[in-house]
Amino acid sequence: MSAVVATGVGRVFGPAGGAGGTVALSDVDLTVAAGELVSLIGPSGCGKSTLLRLVADLDTPTSGSLTVFGKTPARARADQDYGIAFQQAGLLPWRSVQANVELPLQLHGASRAERAARAAELLALVGLTDFAGHRPDQLSGGMQQRVAIARALARWPRLLLMDEPFGALDEMTRERLQDELLKIRAETGAAVVFVTHSIPEAVYLSDRVVVMTPRPGRVVADLEIALGSPAERAARGIALREDPAFFERVSTVREALHAGEAGLPARDRGAAGAPDRAGR
Amino acid sequence: MSRVREGALAVGAPAVVGVAAVVLWQATVTGLGIAAYVVPAPADIATELAANLQVVATAAFGTARNAALGLLVGTVAALVAAGVSAAWRLAADAANPLVTATAVVPIVCLAPVFYTMFGTDAQTARVVVAAIAVFVPVYVNTLRGLRTVAPVHRDLLRAHAATPWQATRHVTLPGALPFFFTGLRVASSLAVISALVAEYFGGPVDGLGKAITSAVASSRYALAWAYVVGAVVTGLVFYAVTTLLERLPDAGGSPSARR
Numbered sequence: 001m002s003a004v005v006a007t008g009v010g011r012v013f014g015p016a017g018g019a020g021g022t023v024a025l026s027d028v029d030l031t032v033a034a035g036e037l038v039s040l041i042g043p044s045g046c047g048k049s050t051l052l053r054l055v056a057d058l059d060t061p062t063s064g065s066l067t068v069f070g071k072t073p074a075r076a077r078a079d080q081d082y083g084i085a086f087q088q089a090g091l092l093p094w095r096s097v098q099a100n101v102e103l104p105l106q107l108h109g110a111s112r113a114e115r116a117a118r119a120a121e122l123l124a125l126v127g128l129t130d131f132a133g134h135r136p137d138q139l140s141g142g143m144q145q146r147v148a149i150a151r152a153l154a155r156w157p158r159l160l161l162m163d164e165p166f167g168a169l170d171e172m173t174r175e176r177l178q179d180e181l182l183k184i185r186a187e188t189g190a191a192v193v194f195v196t197h198s199i200p201e202a203v204y205l206s207d208r209v210v211v212m213t214p215r216p217g218r219v220v221a222d223l224e225i226a227l228g229s230p231a232e233r234a235a236r237g238i239a240l241r242e243d244p245a246f247f248e249r250v251s252t253v254r255e256a257l258h259a260g261e262a263g264l265p266a267r268d269r270g271a272a273g274a275p276d277r278a279g280r
Numbered sequence: 281m282s283r284v285r286e287g288a289l290a291v292g293a294p295a296v297v298g299v300a301a302v303v304l305w306q307a308t309v310t311g312l313g314i315a316a317y318v319v320p321a322p323a324d325i326a327t328e329l330a331a332n333l334q335v336v337a338t339a340a341f342g343t344a345r346n347a348a349l350g351l352l353v354g355t356v357a358a359l360v361a362a363g364v365s366a367a368w369r370l371a372a373d374a375a376n377p378l379v380t381a382t383a384v385v386p387i388v389c390l391a392p393v394f395y396t397m398f399g400t401d402a403q404t405a406r407v408v409v410a411a412i413a414v415f416v417p418v419y420v421n422t423l424r425g426l427r428t429v430a431p432v433h434r435d436l437l438r439a440h441a442a443t444p445w446q447a448t449r450h451v452t453l454p455g456a457l458p459f460f461f462t463g464l465r466v467a468s469s470l471a472v473i474s475a476l477v478a479e480y481f482g483g484p485v486d487g488l489g490k491a492i493t494s495a496v497a498s499s500r501y502a503l504a505w506a507y508v509v510g511a512v513v514t515g516l517v518f519y520a521v522t523t524l525l526e527r528l529p530d531a532g533g534s535p536s537a538r539r
Contacts (some may be wrong), residue, residue, distance in 0.1 A: 060433050075443055084439045090432035094454045103450065104440045 001070050003159045004032040004055055005192035009064035011050050023216035023264050024050045025208055027064070029217065030210060034158065037192045037230060039202035039209045042255065043261070044138065047217020048195045052163050055193060058086055062068045069158065082159040083152030083190075086200035089165045091136040098123065098132040104154040122150035125184060142173035146180070153188065160185075160192045166201065175241070178204055182234035199257070204233070204241065211253060213260035220260035225249050310464075320502040329506035339511040342486040345402055346474040347518065350410020351468060352440075357411065358418035358463075366426035366452075381477060387413045388474055391481035406478040406487075413474035414467040418460065425459025426452055461526040468518040476511060488514070 009028045014021030025047035032038045040048040053059040053064055068076035076082060076160035083104075091100045101122050102115040110118070123129050126146040136144055145165055152160060162181075164176045178201060185192055196202050202209045203225055211221040225231060227249065233240055240246055302322050308314070309321040316324065329336060365372035387409055394405035400510025429452055437447045488511045495504035 043479070056435075056439055058438055077439065080441060082439075086432050086435065088432045090430070090436050092433070092451065092454070094457075107437075107440050107442050107446050107450070 001033060002031050002067075003069060004030065004068075004193065005067045006030040006051070006055075007065050009051070009054060009061045009066050011047070011054060011059065011153050012062045014204050025054075025061075026216035026218045028217075028219050030189055030222075032159075032193055035189050035191050037194065037205060037207045039194045039206040040212060041196055041199065041202045041209055042212030042217075042257065043197065043214055045214040045217070046212040047214070048212050050217065051212075052161055052193060052195050056082065061188040064145055065112055076159075080104070080155050081157060082161050083157035084161045085145070085148045085152045085163070085165040089133065089136070089141075089148040091144055091147055091151075092135055095136075096132065097134050097136065097139070099153065100136065100147055101150045101154060103151060108155065115206050118154060119150075122153055123147075125153070125187070126150045126180065140173075142169050142177060145169065145177065149181070149184070151236065153184070153190075156188075158190050160188075160190045161190065162194045164195050164197070167196070169182075172200070174198075177236055179234055181205060182230045186229070186231035186234060199250055199253050200241070200246075203246060209253050211256040211260055213257075221256035223249075223252060223256060285444040290465040293357040316501045317499070320505055324502040325505040325509065328500075328502040329509055330369065332503060332506060336506055336510040339486065339488045339491040339507060340514045343472070343476050343479070343488045343511070344514050344517070346478075346487070347410050347471040347514070350407045350475055351414050351471040351518070354411035354414025354471070355418050355464065355467065356417045359422060359460075361415075361420050362422035364428060365423050367401045372423065379416060382412065383416045383420070388481070394478075395482045400482050401484055403484065405483060406475050410471045410475040413470045417466040417470065418463040421463030421466075422456060422460045425456030429455060429458070458526075461522070464522050464525070465519065468522040469515055472511070472515045472518050 006028050009025060009030075010023070011025040012021040012023050024045075028047075028051060030038075030051070040051060050059065054061050055068060055073060057077040066073055069081050071079070071081070091097075092103070095103070098116070098119045101119040102110075105115045105118060110263065119132070120129070123132055126149060128143060128146055128150070131139060136147065139147065143218060149162075152162075154276065166177050169177065170197075174255050181192075182205065192205075194202070194205055196205075207230075208224050209223045209225060210219055211223065212218065213220050227240065228236070229242075305319075306322050309319055327403045361375065365375060390412075391405060391409050398404035398408070433451050433455075433515050434447075437451060442450070476487065476489045480493060483490075485494075488507050492504050492507045492511075495501075495507060
């Protein structure tokens with residue numbers, strides 16, 4: 001079953017009915033298969049974060065239909081089918097690292113022993129076992145973000161929603177966390193919807209990159225990346241980042257972005273270079 | 281090394297300024313031959329304080345008891361009110377004019393009225409004055425804390441399908457603690473000031489305010505200042521205790537977390 005299916009989804013802010021409102025998202029079709037890693041990329045205001053918030057049921061579409069594992073987003077949220085990480089780590093400053101990871105489990109009635117065991121597992125997964133007792137403000141930005149990812153994974157979600165989680169980090173930390181995310185994805189098998197404005201990041205992480213443009217926010221291209229499975233990509237690491245095939249995908253995404261900016265649907269570009277791998 | 285130096289500087293600098301001020305004060309009073317009713321010399325105040333330590337302590341204790349009781353009652357009332365106002369917007373809006381009025385009126389001006397209400401032989405009026413003075417900063421700060429939830433935390437709790445009570449318990453209340461302690465610190469000084477000044481308007485003959493008035497009335501100026509020293513110490517103790525409360529490891533309000 002598909003993790004996410006959006007059909008003609010729109011979100012208009014402001015006056016109900018749309019007249020005079022701001023169209024954040026217009027007529028978006030998107031399918032994310034179970035276990036698939038999909039990036040949403042586009043300039044500010046293209047509605048990529050809005051789309052993610054609709055999937056998470058943090059906001060409601062004004063048109064179209066949206067399902068998460070075949071359920072309404074509200075149902076999927078109540079069933080805790082997804083985990084979520086934001087640009088800000090959003091850790092609770094008065095809790096230890098371990099207690100932060102345990103929060104989702106605590107909210108759903110796991111026993112103290114269960115919580116501690118799962119937190120230990122997750123902190124090992126993100127390489128922070130030695131920091132379980134630390135307070136968030138004693139951690140670097142990259143470490144805080146890893147704690148946030150561990151927290152998002154706490155309840156074994158089949159879908160991980162990530163809203164520019166590495167956006168505030170330096171380039172080195174960012175690349176390291178991208179590798180970790182690929183490993184985590186390989187281990188958990190969860191589908192990932194990843195919002196970013198970095199083209200190399202989207203290409204490196206994704207099975208598919210969905211290119212969006214603003215005013216109104218809409219999807220202009222849907223590109224297969226096909227650089228191997230997450231596990232293979234994580235294993236290749238820097239070699240993959242320097243592979244000509246990688247650069248070729250980066251150019252494809254970049255051209256789709258710029259074509260979208262210029263108001264041309266990416267598919268209509270004639271001689272603009274690399275082929276569109278949309279296939280949808 | 282530099283930490284030790286910083287520590288020494290943090291303690292040393294104010295100490296040097298304090299000692300210099302007292303020396304300058306002593307030199308000015310003796311050098312210019314200033315009369316005791318204008319300003320007594322620090323040495324004379326110290327002598328009076330040493331000679332009357334027991335009496336000053338008893339007076340200070342009387343005032344401190346009223347202040348502490350007022351602080352307790354006012355804080356509890358403010359916490360309950362802030363809880364209601366945070367949960368129920370209408371209550372906050374309805375209470376707003378009253379709270380504003382209480383904030384701008386010097387509460388001690390009600391002391392004579394309270395002495396009539398509660399009797400001039402009881403401490404009640406002083407406790408009530410202190411409690412009302414305490415109420416405002418604790419209420420205002422706590423309510424602000426209860427209303428300040430970071431958007432990312434709000435999203436997080438919603439994403440994890442937390443119940444309203446869970447959201448309150450795990451995010452809103454711990455997040456409001458530093459705000460509450462800020463209010464409590466302000467309130468602790470206000471409690472002492474209000475309880476003491478209320479004594480100027482009547483009531484039983486104990487406490488620092490009464491003692492200062494009667495010492496001045498009998499021309500014992502240095503003794504009056506000795507009582508002032510007692511008042512300063514009492515205020516400092518209240519401030520220090522409430523500040524230490526916040527530092528308790530389990531108070532959860534890490535002082536550096538906010539403001």
